Amino acid sequence: MEAGAVFDFLVPTKIMFGRGQVKKLHNCRLPGRKALIVITSGKSARENGYLDIVKQELKRSDVAYVVYDKVASNPVVENIVEGADKAREHKCDFIIGLGGGSAIDAGKAIAMMAVNDGELWDYMGTGTGKGLPVKEKPLPVIAITTTAGTGSEADSAFVISNEETNEKIGLYLPELFPAIAVVDPEMMTTVPPKYTAFQGFDALFHSTEGYISNKAHLMSDMVAATAIELIGRNLTAAVKNGSDLEARERVALGSTLSGMQLAIGSLTSAHSLEHAMSAYHQNLPHGAGLVLISAAYYKHFVNVPELRERYIKMAKALGAEEAAEPMDFIKALEHLIEECGLSDLKMSEYGILKEEFEKFAKNAKFSMGSKFLNDYTMLSEEDCVEIFMESYR
Structure with missing residues (x-):
């Protein structure tokens, strides 16, 4: 195979990589004044203190927040509907996905659906999705990864499962690149x-x-x-x-x-x-x-x-x-x-x-x-x- 010399390169995310970087988040210019922090329904974000660290960083930045903690290990449509409703209800103007790929992917999807009408699956471009255009720019996303797996902190996609149709597919949208990604290996030491x-x-x-x-x-x-x-x-x-x-x-x-x-x-x-x-x-x-x-x-x-x-x-x-x-x-x-x-x-x-x-x-x-x-x-x-x-x- 001959690798071509023609390609597009777009990874606009500010990546904060390294030990202790999560505790420097307050030094950044955050993309809003009220965050919806998205975590999974598991215990790790809370029990390991990661949620508290993020809350403290937001307080130091004088940024308000609410937490949505219902995301499944394989995010499903219902999670996105609930999260988007909560973001609108509390007038959140940006999203923080805290955890592994599930939390970050769900955060991206919630960021999109918080400002766009209709059903999430209608925007999906394959399977039973209708491929509808995303008219409104998604809310900004900060991705704080506590695992080394999906790389979702550095791409513009999310993957969601539709339990009704047994489909698990992704949506790519340039506007879904996180504004900031925090990759702190110290937050990964508790993964079994x-x-x-x-x-x-x-x-x-x-x-x-x-x-x-x-x-x-x-x-x-x-x-x-x-x-x-x-x-x-x-x-x-x-x-x-x-x-x-x-x-x-x-x-x-x-x-x-x-x-x-x-x-x-x-x-x-x-x-x-x-x-x-x-x-x-x-x-x-x-x-x-x-x-x-x-x-x-x-x-x-x-x-x-x-x-x-x-x-x-x-x-x-x-x-x-x-x-x-x-x-x-x-x-x-x-x-x-x-x-x-x-x-x-x-x-x-x-x-x-x-x-x-x-x-x-x-x-x-x-x-x-x-x-x-x-x-x-x-x-x-x-x-x-x-x-x-x-x-x-």
């Missing part, structure tokens, strides 16, 4: 090992997919390759010792770079396949789903001649310095999965049945069919089912 691994692989696959996409170009290659190396060589240490700030820092930077890769590059059908799985099984963490299908998915493209050198380079980035064949990437990936304690993951543990694979394949093609166009060779529905079958345990 398993979820550190899930989130790290999510970030890793954002860049490996971009690197083998037919839309790859010189700039996306630079960002993706660096992210693959940062995550691939440090994730194991972060999983095994959550207090290892050096490892956390490098994985966090890799995650943010992977978010940039999403903004300037592309994803492939791997994300379409996983979204189909977790659209029907909300208890399946996104990163876990990607890990489950990863070996079979990447093996499917391993013999594409144009991808040969890219697979070898990805293997070396993961630490396999002597890599000489495309399959060395698969081996390096499987080794990383094992080192991170995820080699025993099973679809069946999440209630997934073999009988669902055809349904997943059709859903992936219908809901996120555009990602299949980024593959170097087009996957058929039969190919998708085969990947699911090979991944099943």
Whole structure:
């Protein structure tokens, strides 16, 4: 594959990266006078003190706030409706997404729907969405990430699930780039090992997919390759010792770079396949789903001649310095999965049945069919089912 030299680059977010950066938020010119702080329904933001830190920073800036704390681990339409209603009710003029990708993605969607009429799903451009234009500029967003996974702090998209139609799809809008992103590794030390691994692989696959996409170009290659190396060589240490700030820092930077890769590059059908799985099984963490299908998915493209050198380079980035064949990437990936304690993951543990694979394949093609166009060779529905079958345990 020859990487093209023509591309658009737009990542207008002010990124505050590094240890202790969250406590410098009050030094920034914030984009409003009253914030809706969006967190998930879990306990981590409160119990770990992160919500209190953000509240204190807002008080130091003389900025008012209210909290919306109902977001699901896979955000659903209902969360966005409730959050937007609360933002309007309290006359909030900007949104803070505090947490992982779920909170930040929900914050972006709430920022859009707080000022636009109608139903959220009507604005979605794929699946059963109607692709309606977003007429009003979304409220400004500040993204404060407490995980290293989605990279949502550095891109202009959100992903939402529609429980009524079993669709999990994204919307890209340039106006949804966060005004400010805070990436503070000290806020990530409390993430449990398993979820550190899930989130790290999510970030890793954002860049490996971009690197083998037919839309790859010189700039996306630079960002993706660096992210693959940062995550691939440090994730194991972060999983095994959550207090290892050096490892956390490098994985966090890799995650943010992977978010940039999403903004300037592309994803492939791997994300379409996983979204189909977790659209029907909300208890399946996104990163876990990607890990489950990863070996079979990447093996499917391993013999594409144009991808040969890219697979070898990805293997070396993961630490396999002597890599000489495309399959060395698969081996390096499987080794990383094992080192991170995820080699025993099973679809069946999440209630997934073999009988669902055809349904997943059709859903992936219908809901996120555009990602299949980024593959170097087009996957058929039969190919998708085969990947699911090979991944099943």
